[in-house]
Amino acid sequence: MPELDLNSSADLVSALADGNRRALARTISHVENNTKLAQPLLTTLYPQAGHAHLVGITGSPGTGKSTLVNQVAREYRRRDLSVGIVAVDPTSPFSGGALLGDRVRMRDLAGDPGIFIRSMATRGNLGGLAQAGADVVMVLDAAGFDRVIVETVGVGQSEVEIASTAHTTVVVEAPGFGDEVQAIKAGILEIADIFAVNKADREGVERTVMVLQMMLNLGSPDRQQIMHHGRMLPVDWPEPDFDSHVWTPPILETIATKNQGTESLVDAIEEHQSYLKQSGHLELRDRLRAATELRMILRDALLQRLLRQLSKEELTSLVNAVAQRKIDPYSAVQKLLDAHTHSS
Numbered sequence: 001m002p003e004l005d006l007n008s009s010a011d012l013v014s015a016l017a018d019g020n021r022r023a024l025a026r027t028i029s030h031v032e033n034n035t036k037l038a039q040p041l042l043t044t045l046y047p048q049a050g051h052a053h054l055v056g057i058t059g060s061p062g063t064g065k066s067t068l069v070n071q072v073a074r075e076y077r078r079r080d081l082s083v084g085i086v087a088v089d090p091t092s093p094f095s096g097g098a099l100l101g102d103r104v105r106m107r108d109l110a111g112d113p114g115i116f117i118r119s120m121a122t123r124g125n126l127g128g129l130a131q132a133g134a135d136v137v138m139v140l141d142a143a144g145f146d147r148v149i150v151e152t153v154g155v156g157q158s159e160v161e162i163a164s165t166a167h168t169t170v171v172v173e174a175p176g177f178g179d180e181v182q183a184i185k186a187g188i189l190e191i192a193d194i195f196a197v198n199k200a201d202r203e204g205v206e207r208t209v210m211v212l213q214m215m216l217n218l219g220s221p222d223r224q225q226i227m228h229h230g231r232m233l234p235v236d237w238p239e240p241d242f243d244s245h246v247w248t249p250p251i252l253e254t255i256a257t258k259n260q261g262t263e264s265l266v267d268a269i270e271e272h273q274s275y276l277k278q279s280g281h282l283e284l285r286d287r288l289r290a291a292t293e294l295r296m297i298l299r300d301a302l303l304q305r306l307l308r309q310l311s312k313e314e315l316t317s318l319v320n321a322v323a324q325r326k327i328d329p330y331s332a333v334q335k336l337l338d339a340h341t342h343s344s
Contacts, residue, residue, distance in 0.1 A: 009040040016045070016143050021116065024143050028118055031135045042135055049141035050286075052084070053273050056166030058152045058191075063174040064198040067256035069151045073115055074259075075266045076147055082114040084140030084148040088133060116140065131296050134165055167285055168272045170194045170265070173212065175204035192249050194268050200253035200261065212251050247275050309340045 005011040006026045015023030027045075030037045057072070059065055066087070073083045109115045118140075120133055133150070140148045150165060171192040197208050250268050254261030276282035307315075318336070321327045327335075 007037065009037050009044065012037075012041060013044050019113075019144070021113075024116060024139070025118075027139055028136050031139060032120065032132050034132070038135075042138070045139060045142040049138045052141040052145050052148045053269075054137060054141070054165060054167045055147060055149045055269055056152065056169040057149060057172060058169065059172030059174075061153070063172045064256050065151055065172050068172060068196065068198055068254060068262075068265075069149055070109065071254075071256050071259050071262040072149065072266055072269075073109055075262050077112060077114055079266070081146040082144065083116075084137075084143070084145035085115065085117045086133065086136055086140070086148070086150045087117065087119045088150065088152045116143075116145065131293075131300065134293060134296075137165060165289060167276060167282065168193045168269050170196055170269070172196045172198050173208055174199045175202040175208045193247065193272050194249055194265070195251040196254050196261075196265055197251060198254045198256055201255050201258075205253060209251055209253065216249060216251075247272065247279075247281075306336065306340055310336070 004015055004020065004023060006023070012023045012027050012030075016027060027041055029035075030041055055072075057065055057069055069085060069087075073085060076083045109117065118136060120136060137148050137150060169191050171194070173195060174197065195212050197205060197212070199205075252261055252265050252268060254265055256262070273282075276285065318327075318332050322329050322332050
C-alpha cells in the first residue's frame with residue numbers, strides 16, 4: 001500500500017474517506033493556515049458535507065461549557081453517534097493558554113475513534129468563528145461525523161455569530177454569574193434554541209431558571225416571523241411550515257461534573273433537529289449559513305484584491321489623513337473604491 005502523502009490533496013481526500021485521523025488533522029491544518037492546498041481541499045470536500053447536525057454551545061467563561069461538551073460527547077457516543085468538536089480558543093492553539101487548560105478535561109475522549117477534538121484560535125474574531133472555523137466545521141462534516149459541536153469562547157455580544165454556523169444553539173448559564181441581564185444585552189435570548197443552566201447544584205439555580213423563563217415570556221408573542229436569530233431572510237425564500245408547533249427554547253438544569261441532566265440535554269438537541277426538519281427551518285438555516293459564508297468570503301476576497309492594488313505610500317497617506325481628521329474613514333473608503341474599482 002503506497003505511503004500517504006500529507007501534502008497531496010488527492011491523497012488527503014482519499015484517506016479522509018477511509019477515516020484516517022492523521023489525514024483529517026493535516027487537512028484541518030491546511031485549512032487553518034490557508035496553505036496552497038486549502039482551496040483545492042475545500043472545493044473537493046464541500047459536496048461531501050451537509051449530513052452532520054451542527055451544535056453550537058456558547059455562554060460566559062466559568063459556566064462549565066467544556067465539561068458539559070465533554071459529557072454531551074460521551075452521551076452521543078453511548079448512542080453510537082460520532083462527534084467532531086471544535087473548541088474556539090481566544091489565543092493560539094499552541095500557547096497553552098487558560099482555555100486550552102479546559103481541553104485537558106477532554107483527554108479521556110482522545111482514545112475514542114468516534115471523537116475528534118480540535119482547538120482553534122479566534123484569530124482576533126472574539127467569540128465568533130473566523131471563516132477558517134466555519135471551514136473546519138465543514139471538513140469534520142465531510143469526514144463523516146454525525147454531530148459537530150462548536151464550543152465558543154463566551155465573550156459577550158459577538159457570541160451571537162455562532163448562530164450563523166449552528167443548526168442548534170445551546171446557551172449555557174450558571175447560577176451566581178449575574179449573566180441573565182447580560183444575556184439580554186448580548187442578544188443571547190434571540191440565538192438560544194436551548195438553555196442549559198449548568199452547575200444546578202449551586203445556590204440560586206431557581207432564580208436563574210425563573211429569570212430565563214421570564215425573558216422568554218417577555219419575548220415577542222409572534223415567534224412565527226420569517227427570522228433566523230434576529231436576521232430577516234430574503235422575501236423570496238420559502239416560508240417554513242408554521243402549521244407545526246412553534247419551538248420554545250426549553251430550560252434544562254445540568255450538573256456536568258456529575259453528568260446529571262446530560263441525557264435530557266441531548267434529547268432536547270435531537271428533538272430540535274427533528275423540529276427543524278419537519279417545519280422547514282433546517283433548509284432555511286442552511287440557506288442563511290450559505291448566505292453568511294458567501295458574504296464573509298466575498299468581503300475578504302474583495303479586501304485582499306483591493307489591498308493588492310494599493311501602493312504602500314497611497315495607503316499610508318490615506319491612513320494619516322484619517323488620523324489627522326482631514327477626511328473621515330467612510331469618505332476614505334469611498335475614495336479607494338472610486339479609484340480602484342470599475343463598474344461592469
